[in-house]
Amino acid sequence: MTKQEFLQRYKDEKLNIGDEYLMVLDAITDEPLVLGCVYNQGKWKVFETRERGGHFVMKEMDNESEAFVFFYEIVLSQHKIQSN
Template sequence: MTKAEFIERIKKENIRPDEYLIVLDKITDAPLVLGCVLEDNKWKVYQTKERTGHFIIEEFNSENDAFDFFYETILFYS
């Protein structure tokens, strides 16, 4: 799915990943974030913990593949 489809779907299904915030516009080191962003021509799914900064969970060449994976990741934390 695309980024726009992902946003629409999580709103429609009222999905909220417990303590985590969802960030889709940049990589941040803020605590407890799940994110998916385009950086250096790669879609990067990342996570932050309470104090340790961010780490990349997976990288994708395709927006659809990235947001399909990110959707499943969000469901895991919901």
């Protein structure tokens, strides 16, 4: 799925990653508690930041669709945690 398709699905399914988490889709950041998927240095990178800052890349992919399918699964998992 593309970035726009992901955003539409996120909105349509009313997914919630929690009040403490932010979702970032434009640049890698070291802000605390971020889930993100960005195009950076020729690769799509799905990343997370820790509570005290600093990021780590969970997965790098060449393909936007693969990256957003993987990111959707991460977001859906976080949504399920928040829903319980």
